[in-house]
Amino acid sequence: MVGEETFLWSLRHRHHGESGAYRDCCEVLGIRRDGGGRLTIVFSDGPGRLVPDGFMPTGFVGTTEGGVLNLHEPGTVRALLDEARSRGWQPEETSAREMDGWTLFDAVARSRNVVPPS
Secondary structure, eight states, X not given: OBTTBOEEEEEEEEEEEETTEEEEEEEEEEEEETTSOEEEEEEEOBTTEEOOSSSSOTTEEEETTSOEEETTSHHHHHHHHHHHHHTTOOXXXXXXXXXXXXXXXXXXXXXXXXXXXX
């Protein structure tokens, strides 16, 4: 619940590949307002980025600099929702929208106090 609005969320892992040669691992967080549009926040692997790959627990995304978010925590999902809304996503939209989670990561990590001290 955010005020009077009900939001539902789910988390899944996605990857591409054939015959066990997996590549392009992603954590995919789906958020939608009950009766509204859907927001998909994707955290793809890449240089300096950490996503579950057999060594990290499911739902954890982070950077090699040390910041880590747990996408299973309701407070983290709420912080991502708030950041996405501040960047223009409106839950009233009827179409689905996808955002790169890494563009939200730093702001959310700061708000969750999970960034290493500088």
